[in-house]
Amino acid sequence: MNPTDTSHPDYFHKVVDCQWACPAHTDVPEYIRLIAQGRYTDAYLLNRHSNVFPGILGRVCDRPCEPACRRGRVEEKPVAICRLKRVTADLKGDLEGLLPKPLPRNGKRVACIGAGPSSLTVANDLAPLGYEVVVFERSEVPGGLMRSNIPSFRLPQSVLDEEIGLILDMGVELKTGTPVESMRKLLETGGFDAVFVGSGAPKGKELNLPGRQGTERIHIGIDWLESVAFGHQDKIGDRVLIIGVGNTAMDCCRSSLRLGAKSVKVMARKPRAFFKASEWELEDAEAENVEIVINHSPKAFVTEGGKLVGMTFDVMEYEMNGTQIKSEKIIGETTIPCDDVILAIGQENAFPWIERDLGIEFDKWSVPKVDAKTFRSTRAGVYFGGDAAFGPKNIIWAVEHGHQAALSIHQFLETGDDATRPAPGVTLSSRKMGMHEWAYKNDYAPIERKLVPHVSLKERFKKIDIEVELGFTAEQAAAEVQRCLNCDIQTVFTSKLCIECDACIDVCPVDCLTITQDGTEEELRTRTRVPAVNANQGLYVSAALPQTGRVMIKDENLCVHCGLCAERCPTAAWDMQKSTIQWPHAGDKAAVATARS
Amino acid sequence: MTFMVKPKVRHPDLPKNELGLTRRDYEAANSTLCAGCGHDSITAAIIEACWANSLAPQNVVKLSGIGCSSKTTAYFVGGAHGFNSVHGRMPSVATGANAANRNLHYIGVSGDGDSLSIGLGQFCHAIRRNLNMVYMLENNGVYGLTKGQFSASADLGSILKKGDVNNQPPIDPVQLAITLGAGFVARSFSGDKAQLVPLIRAAMHHKGFALIDVLSPCVTFNDHEGSTRSYTYSREHYEEAVHADFVAPAREISVAYKEGESLPVTLHDGSQVVLHKVDNSYDPTDRSAALARLVERQKQHEYLTGLLYIDPEQQEFHELSGTPDTALNQLPYELLNPGAAALSKVLSRYR
Numbered sequence: 001m002n003p004t005d006t007s008h009p010d011y012f013h014k015v016v017d018c019q020w021a022c023p024a025h026t027d028v029p030e031y032i033r034l035i036a037q038g039r040y041t042d043a044y045l046l047n048r049h050s051n052v053f054p055g056i057l058g059r060v061c062d063r064p065c066e067p068a069c070r071r072g073r074v075e076e077k078p079v080a081i082c083r084l085k086r087v088t089a090d091l092k093g094d095l096e097g098l099l100p101k102p103l104p105r106n107g108k109r110v111a112c113i114g115a116g117p118s119s120l121t122v123a124n125d126l127a128p129l130g131y132e133v134v135v136f137e138r139s140e141v142p143g144g145l146m147r148s149n150i151p152s153f154r155l156p157q158s159v160l161d162e163e164i165g166l167i168l169d170m171g172v173e174l175k176t177g178t179p180v181e182s183m184r185k186l187l188e189t190g191g192f193d194a195v196f197v198g199s200g201a202p203k204g205k206e207l208n209l210p211g212r213q214g215t216e217r218i219h220i221g222i223d224w225l226e227s228v229a230f231g232h233q234d235k236i237g238d239r240v241l242i243i244g245v246g247n248t249a250m251d252c253c254r255s256s257l258r259l260g261a262k263s264v265k266v267m268a269r270k271p272r273a274f275f276k277a278s279e280w281e282l283e284d285a286e287a288e289n290v291e292i293v294i295n296h297s298p299k300a301f302v303t304e305g306g307k308l309v310g311m312t313f314d315v316m317e318y319e320m321n322g323t324q325i326k327s328e329k330i331i332g333e334t335t336i337p338c339d340d341v342i343l344a345i346g347q348e349n350a351f352p353w354i355e356r357d358l359g360i361e362f363d364k365w366s367v368p369k370v371d372a373k374t375f376r377s378t379r380a381g382v383y384f385g386g387d388a389a390f391g392p393k394n395i396i397w398a399v400e401h402g403h404q405a406a407l408s409i410h411q412f413l414e415t416g417d418d419a420t421r422p423a424p425g426v427t428l429s430s431r432k433m434g435m436h437e438w439a440y441k442n443d444y445a446p447i448e449r450k451l452v453p454h455v456s457l458k459e460r461f462k463k464i465d466i467e468v469e470l471g472f473t474a475e476q477a478a479a480e481v482q483r484c485l486n487c488d489i490q491t492v493f494t495s496k497l498c499i500e501c502d503a504c505i506d507v508c509p510v511d512c513l514t515i516t517q518d519g520t521e522e523e524l525r526t527r528t529r530v531p532a533v534n535a536n537q538g539l540y541v542s543a544a545l546p547q548t549g550r551v552m553i554k555d556e557n558l559c560v561h562c563g564l565c566a567e568r569c570p571t572a573a574w575d576m577q578k579s580t581i582q583w584p585h586a587g588d589k590a591a592v593a594t595a596r597s
Numbered sequence: 598m599t600f601m602v603k604p605k606v607r608h609p610d611l612p613k614n615e616l617g618l619t620r621r622d623y624e625a626a627n628s629t630l631c632a633g634c635g636h637d638s639i640t641a642a643i644i645e646a647c648w649a650n651s652l653a654p655q656n657v658v659k660l661s662g663i664g665c666s667s668k669t670t671a672y673f674v675g676g677a678h679g680f681n682s683v684h685g686r687m688p689s690v691a692t693g694a695n696a697a698n699r700n701l702h703y704i705g706v707s708g709d710g711d712s713l714s715i716g717l718g719q720f721c722h723a724i725r726r727n728l729n730m731v732y733m734l735e736n737n738g739v740y741g742l743t744k745g746q747f748s749a750s751a752d753l754g755s756i757l758k759k760g761d762v763n764n765q766p767p768i769d770p771v772q773l774a775i776t777l778g779a780g781f782v783a784r785s786f787s788g789d790k791a792q793l794v795p796l797i798r799a800a801m802h803h804k805g806f807a808l809i810d811v812l813s814p815c816v817t818f819n820d821h822e823g824s825t826r827s828y829t830y831s832r833e834h835y836e837e838a839v840h841a842d843f844v845a846p847a848r849e850i851s852v853a854y855k856e857g858e859s860l861p862v863t864l865h866d867g868s869q870v871v872l873h874k875v876d877n878s879y880d881p882t883d884r885s886a887a888l889a890r891l892v893e894r895q896k897q898h899e900y901l902t903g904l905l906y907i908d909p910e911q912q913e914f915h916e917l918s919g920t921p922d923t924a925l926n927q928l929p930y931e932l933l934n935p936g937a938a939a940l941s942k943v944l945s946r947y948r
Contacts, residue, residue: 074606436600444604499828500788501633501816506641509621510608530608547832558608567601570633570816 001521003543003551006492009426012579014538015556016487018081021068023400025583026050028065028081029488033440035084036481038474044088045098050583051085052121052167052399053146055159058086059469060150062247062278062394070485073534074510074558077449079483080472087477089159095166102171106130108413111192113180116144117395118386119198120167121402122409125586127170129410134192135172138179139230142168144200145387146395148226149248151255152465183354187382194381194409197354197368198402201387205346207243211301217308218301221248221344228255228464237339238262241311243298246276249344253290256342258464265336266292267311270325271318284468288457302335310337349388367391374418375405383408403585410586422584428577431489432566438576440489442563444509445482486561490579493552495542497573500550504565504574505529510558513565518544518551528555602627615651623648625675629668633820635787635813636665636735640672642790643704643733646797647674650845658694658701662687662716665742666708666735666813685716688723691730692914698924699915702801703730709750710740713768717749720770724777724806729913731800732808734770735787737815738826745818752898756823771905772891774808775884780911781807783841784902786831787814796904798843804865805913812900825898836894838879839903844869864909872904881907 006012014020018028027046034043047054051061061082069078108131112119115137123133141147143160168174180186186195204220212218217237221244227233236259242249245268253264266285268275271294275282286292296313303309315332318325349367354360359379361369368377370384377384385401387393408418431439453470454460460468472480505513511529518524518541525532525539532539532555540554566574582588603624611619623644628637647657654676661667663684670679678701682690687705695703712720712734723732738751747755750770751763774782781803785793793811800807812831814820820827825834846867860872862882872881880886887906894901925933 074609442601444606446605499633499816499820500832501635501814501828502638502641502788502790503633506637507603509604509606511611511620512608530610530612533610547829560604560606562601562604564601564603568632568637570631 001518001524001541003495004538004540006540007426009424009581011538012426012428012488012490013424013581015490015559016579016581017068017070018065018079019488019581021064022050023064023397024050024052024403025400025581026065027488027581029484029486030580031088032079032081032084032481032484033486035087035477036441040088040091041093041095041098044092045095047085047088051396052124052402053117053163053395054085055089055163056146056155057396057399058082058084058089059155059159060146061085061396064396070487070558070560071483074485074560080449080452080480083452083472084477084480086471087474090471091474091477099166099170100128102128103130105132108132108193109134109191110194110196110409111136111186111190112196112198113186114138114144114197114199114386114388115142115164115174115176116198116200116386116398117146118388118398118402118405119144119196120164121399122196122198122385122406123172124167124170125403125406126409127167127172129587131413133172135174136178136180137174137176140176142174142176144198145222148229149222149251151225151251151258152229153254153258153460153468154251156465156467179353181353183358183360187358193413194383196402196405196409197351197377197382197384197388198386198398199349199351199388201347201349201392203348203350204343205348207298207343207345209298209300211303214306215301215303215308217339218341219343221252221342222347224342225251225255228259233259235259236261239338240264240340240342241336241338242266242342242344244268244344244346245292246344246346247278247281248347249342250277250281250285252342252344253285254288255464256340257288257290258461261340264290265338266290267296267298267313267336268292268294269297269316271295271320273323287454296334297330299333301341308339308341310335311341347387347392349391351388373404374408374421375401376408376412376418381412406586407584422588424584425582427580427582428490428492429580431563431576431578432572436567438563438567440486440576440578441482442486442489442561442576444485444560444562447479447483449483450476450480487559488579489561489563489576491554491559491561491563491565492575492577493540493542493554494573494575495545495552497571498542498545498552499571499573500545500547501570503568503570507564507568509562509564510560512555512557512559514553515545515550516553524551524553525555528553530555532557614648616653618648618651620644620648623654623674625673626671628672630665631817633816634665635737635811635815636669637672638787638790639733639735639793639811639813640669642787642793642797644673645790645794646801649794650798650801652702652801656701658703660687660691660694660703660705660730662707662711663742664708664711664740665737665815666706666733667711669735670704670706685711685714685719687711687716688719688728691723692726692728695728695730695914696920698926699729699920699922700924703728704733704801705730706733706735709734709736709738709748709770713749713770717768721773721777724774724779724808727778727780727805727911727913727917729805729915730807731797732806733797734808734810735813736770736810736826737813737819738824739815739819741815741818745815752825755825758818758821758824769891769895770808770810772888772895775888775891775906778911779808779906780805780908781904782906783808783904784810784812784900786812786835786900786902788828788832789835789902792837792840792902795841795843798845799841799864799868799870799904802843802846802864802866802868803907803909805911812902831900834899836876836899836901837903838874838876838890838901838905839881840873840875841904842871842873844871862907862909870904870907872907875903881905884908
């Protein structure tokens with residue numbers, strides 16, 4: 001097969017599994033190394049460059065990086081990437097003078113609707129370039145869903161205030177208590193050159209079953225969480241049923257306990273394998289004695305004289321076919337008494353304030369038509385991002401939408417063309433310092449994932465805003481960082497230097513290298529010392545080797561980046577080189593790609 | 598050499614042998630040889646062969662003399678017994694150990710200096726005794742440990758790194774071993790594990806002395822232009838005459854072989870070596886023909902490789918000496934030490 005094109009920026013990017021999986025492509029291994037060096041502020045700033053809210057995300061990110069982490073394939077548990085991010089926020093020093101200073105105003109005005117993560121990211125990217133950014137927010141405080149829907153025992157208000165403050169301090173104008181009630185009015189009289197809609201998915205899904213009407217004790221999850229967050233709701237009945245088993249449900253059940261509920265049950269229609277909540281959020285809820293009841297499908301609300309007394313469920317039985325449900329049947333019916341029901345079965349975006357004759361098109365489900373790359377709507381100069389664009393995702397996706405929309409807005413206002421954008425790139429630089437010396441710590445540390453300490457079960461319920469997770473101490477972080485495999489320190493091969501001595505193959509601890517006759521990728525994947533069965537992971541194939549014309553192949557799947565191949569190579573055909581991925585943001589010049597020679 | 602230790606982490610899907618061990622369980626200390634040394638590759642081949650033959654590490658004995666090659670016994674099968682002996686005297690120590698316990702697997706690792714200069718007599722007599730062992734001769738044509746002087750196996754006309762030309766004819770351990778009557782004589786190349794690993798596996802099952810002469814480039818002192826033992830030269834002058842596939846005992850041979858091209862040879866324990874003749878006119882069971890071809894190819898500056906001579910029927914050291922089947926440490930004390938009366942009876946025979 002053709003030799004692998006490692007100059008394509010995606011090749012080495014994919015090897016850094018965490019960075020590839022992160023929607024915002026945070027340079028995880030680099031910030032972990034900075035933590036290892038005690039450079040918490042630098043680590044924070046590197047995080048902030050990509051994900052804007054390290055303190056917030058270090059607590060509540062959906063962490064797509066962790067299931068992707070190579071350590072999880074080599075051993076069992078991934079590096080605690082998310083909690084290390086929090087360490088950078090907790091232990092950082094003064095940021096004074098370290099954030100970009102806005103350029104003089106360029107005379108262009110951008111409106112952001114909603115003060116959630118996507119809008120704030122747009123403001124963060126555009127304000128330093130000289131744009132006048134005005135953020136309109138319906139409620140009295142900024143943060144959007146991060147503030148209203150994530151309970152303060154998971155995300156303290158002070159962390160939100162600090163990180164949002166960093167953005168606002170760059171000269172962003174925030175108009176709280178100012179809902180945009182008419183897009184037409186904003187477009188026609190607002191005087192804005194571009195508008196970004198980051199108004200989220202604020203509408204919780206309803207469950208219309210018999211008995212739904214006539215009682216005040218059935219709540220919509222996200223609305224209920226908001227009223228708890230803003231102090232409008234400070235108590236709940238003894239027995240609470242949560243319908244749905246996503247992350248909102250987890251926040252609802254844990255908040256209920258803090259408002260005084262004695263018994264909280266989360267009712268799931270399907271078996272555990274189908275739960276939408278993150279594994280760690282389920283663990284945290286179950287640690288607080290929340291009962292999760294599976295295979296119960298809601299049938300009716302039971303009221304007596306206008307008072308909610310319980311809920312009736314069909315008891316389900318599923319016939320499984322592997323991980324798929326083959327068939328389902330009802331095997332019974334049960335009524336569970338309760339005082340309150342919280343519905344946490346999903347949410348939608350809603351745009352009653354956007355007139356339908358402005359050239360902003362919606363599909364038949366009233367979802368705006370948004371370009372997946374530029375985030376532009378069908379009207380020039382109007383962009384959507386975050387949950388408002390493609391429905392509920394999570395904060396880190398909203399941040400990346402914000403980055404890309406900001407880039408679009410910048411390109412659009414500079415050149416009139418937002419589709420032409422700087423391409424991603426990769427630069428490589430050797431980490432060889434001298435004989436047996438490499439500029440990174442390449443020892444494989446056989447230590448287990450460190451657990452984050454929690455406030456005791458007795459203490460944590462005393463007040464609603466006691467943060468449950470304590471975060472790593474500097475010492476715990478220093479141990480956990482050693483688990484990172486430095487996947488960004490790439491094994492870079494120069495085929496013309498190879499003398500086929502087999503030293504690299506013999507010394508590789510995870511048997512990922514082979515020299516073999518060339519063939520199709522399918523064949524080559526069977527010829528590695530252990531078959532390269534993980535097709536999601538790259539197979540590096542070199543050019544023909546000088547002495548025999550065979551090829552060097554490398555299964556990227558389990559490489560622990562120990563550098564022994566390069567250390568053992570007598571001709572420096574292997575080298576360890578740090579790959580830096582350039583993922584363009586607004587104002588970045590086109591990245592220069594450097595190739596593996 | 599490297600100061601970085603190979604980490605214990607391993608591929609989770611690494612195959613296991615009959616003992617439930619992976620290749621990694623047959624590793625030992627970190628190599629301190631130069632990066633790219635052919636010897637390290639041979640070490641990896643020995644590890645692979647020991648693993649594939651499901652040897653219990655405690656039943657392996659590693660023996661060596663002095664030299665770069667002789668350091669390598671520290672780098673494989675960490676759970677084995679080992680003896681790093683005086684320069685060139687490994688065969689004597691091997692003889693003693695083998696005499697005392699015939700039930701272990703003896704792997705001797707030596708080099709061209711250790712075996713063909715200081716230890717040449719020892720080497721010859723180990724063959725003569727037909728000691729049941731695998732004798733790996735890691736042959737790089739130079740004395741690497743003393744900074745690269747020509748060794749006794751350096752080819753005529755070979756040029757040292759600093760320009761000296763060798764004018765003395767080489768000692769070819771393969772020709773020597775065949776002449777002395779060894780029953781398993783092979784040559785291979787450190788850069789060809791596909792050939793080397795089955796040879797080591799078969800040698801371990803051969804009853805008697807098995808020599809594998811392995812061309813092993815010295816990456817520091819003998820891998821330059823003008824060298825006849827460099828990676829490039831070895832690959833260019835490398836002629837495989839007989840490729841040997843090893844088939845473990847009790848495994849059915851399912852492939853049909855064409856007569857004249859392939860020849861299965863059954864070893865004493867029921868295992869088989871299937872010889873694929875790359876060169877159809879070569880007969881690895883005909884001693885004089887084998888010698889003739891070796892001499893002829895040497896004149897052409899070609900390295901004839903593969904299983905070059907095999908005779909599975911020879912009697913080995915213990916059979917020749919009439920020793921008991923049991924290892925000495927398993928014999929009851931009364932048998933091992935029959936007492937003063939028995940001793941004087943023996944002594945009286947010499948009076």
